[in-house]
Amino acid sequence: MKKKEGKSDADSDDEPDYFQYKIVVLGDGTVGKSSLILRFVEDYFGKSYKQTIGVDFFVKRLQISPKVQVALQVWDIGGQSIFGKMINTYIKDSHAVILTYDITNYNSFADLQDWLRLVQKAFEGKKMPVMALVGNKTDLFHLQAVDLKSHKGFADTNKLYSFFASARTGDQVNMVFFKLAAILSGVEFKKEVVQVSVSTISFA
DSSP states (O other): OEEEOOSOTTTGGGSOEEEEEEEEEEOOTTSSHHHHHHHHHHSOOOSSOOOOOSEEEEEEEEEEETTEEEEEEEEEEOGGGGGOTTHHHHHTTOSEEEEEEETTOHHHHHTHHHHHHHHHHHTTTSOOOEEEEEEEOGGGGGGOOSOHHHHHHHHHHTTOEEEEOOTTTOTTHHHHHHHHHHHHHTOOOOHHHHHHHHTTOEEO
16 A cells, blocks of 8 residues: 655655555464564564464564655464464455565475465465565574575475575564565665665654
C-alpha cells in the first residue's frame, strides 16, 4: 500500500513518498524468526529461547532514499502455526514473505517446502508476494548442516531472493529487510544506504 502525502500540487514534488508493506516471516520453531525480527527492529538479541505462540507483529520505519520512506509491518508467525486454521489469513495479504531456516538444522530447511506450499495456497490465483530465503545462525557456520548448493538450488528453483544472516551478531540482518523494502517500493538498492539509514530509523 502506498501513502503519498503533500501539502499542495505546487510542492508535492518536494514531499517524500510513503509506503507501507506487510512482511511475514515463516519457518519452524527455533530457527530464529523472532530473533531476526528483534535484531532488525530493536537491535536486540535475547540469549534465552522464547517460543512465539500464535502471531506477533512489529513496525519499523526506514528511509531508503531521500524521497522514499517505508514502514515495514513485520509479522512473526509461530512455528506451530503451520497446522493452524488461521495461517492463510495471516499470509494472504502480505507483500513479502521470508522463509527462514537454521543452517545447523537440516530438517528446518527441508520443512520450508511445506511453508512454501502454504504461501502458494494462500495466493492461489493471485500474484505471489516477493519471496526471500534466509539461512539464519551463520555465527554457527562450523556446525553447518545445509550446504550452499542446497540453499542456492531451493532459492533458484522457487525464485526466492537469497540471504544468509546471524540474528546473534546482527550480520546481514538489516540487509535483508532493507533490500526487500527497496524491491517493494521500486527503489534501486544501495548497500551503503543500509549503514547510513540504520541510525536514523524511527520506531512505531
